[in-house]
Amino acid sequence: MYIYAALTITCFLAYMAAGMNWFDALGHSFSTVAIGGFSTYDASIGHFDSAAIELICIFFLIISAMSFSLHFLAWRGRRIRHYFQDPEARFLLMFLAFLSVITVISLWLTGTYDTERGLRHGVFQVVSIATTSGFSVADFSVWPGALPFLLFVAAFVGGCSGSTGGGMKVIRIILILKQGMREVMRLIHPNAVIAVKIGKVSVPDGIAQAVWGFFSVYVMLFFLMLVGVMATGVDQVTAWSTVASALNNLGPALGEASENYGEMPTLSKWILVVAMLLGRLEIFTVLVLFTPAFWRR
Known part of the structure; x- marks a missing residue:
């Protein structure tokens, strides 16, 4: 609880330092850490047209999409290396980076925005949609090609387990991918005993089956x-x-x-x-x- 409160207060102060008044900063800090996506303006975060506010929002959305248990470990150990050692957090960061590169390059190549706007709008919308917050700085529904569809597919991944994000959760996606790869390897080596691992920990078959059960019902x-x-x-x-x-x-x-x-x-x-x-x-x-x-x- 205190970690959630500390993040909200820090986000509130950061928004105020970036130029929001206290009411807007309070409302948007609640919405950001909760990954609610609601805003005091119809234009959402785009109303402020501020790169600083967008960067603050991106940072806290990513933090809020990570496991709060991981935040506790990092806080207790006073080390950020826990974030880079956690398979789920690493997957989330790499996924967001990969999707951001594709989106920004597509916006540049199609001439949708200039260099600065393409970078700002592209990265912001990727993080916003992929973490399931729904904040916006641009109407991504009219973006060229398959970008709108791609962003919606990213929302199915969502945040990490134990986070405030929605979607199917990163850990389930990792397990589905790893189990899929295991079945491919079993076709190549039928007699091999291949464990599904998250980091260095082997995942029991019962958990993997439960994930597939969730996915099927979903x-x-x-x-x-x-x-x-x-x-x-x-x-x-x-x-x-x-x-x-x-x-x-x-x-x-x-x-x-x-x-x-x-x-x-x-x-x-x-x-x-x-x-x-x-x-x-x-x-x-x-x-x-x-x-x-x-x-x-």
Whole structure:
């Protein structure tokens, strides 16, 4: 709790030092550390048009998307090396860096922005969407090529376990990738005993199976809600992006919902409400309430 409070206070002071008034700094510090993405302005962080504010926001979004247990270890040991030794934190940082490079270069090559704006807007939107905060400094829905789609795919990864971020969580993505690679190696070496490891720790098969179970239910629910939203008359792009946004607790969407969700059919909004609850509570927590065995106990 004190780590969360310390981050919020530090973020508040940093925003004020960068030029925000106390009210805006307070509101945005709450929203940044919580990875809520809400703002006191319709234009979000873009209202301030300040590189300093954007850098502060990027920094605290990344910190908040990391495990708070990791922050505790770093604070207790007074060393930042814990961040670089943690496989989940390393994956998150490399993923954000890789996606930022692709986005910024694409914006430069297509002439969407000049060098400075391309760098600022590209990196900010990557970090904002990938950490599932939803802050914005530009309308990324009109960016060229596959960039909007790419950013939404990044939101499925989300933050680390034990963070305030949404999405499927980085640790699950790592385990899915590692187990997938193990199955490929088993095809090459059928008799080999290959362990799935996170760092130097071997992961029990039961945990790996649980991750695949979560992923299967996640995909199934995503497509069920996607079909449900499309059945209300919403086009494919809008339906896909709104369901992805709701299930990952992101906020922004594409298509007809790129500005807001106000014009969407009432039934589709109820479906998205369910998606938001499932995403925030990690799916199984909600689904267990509908199992007869839970109530018999």
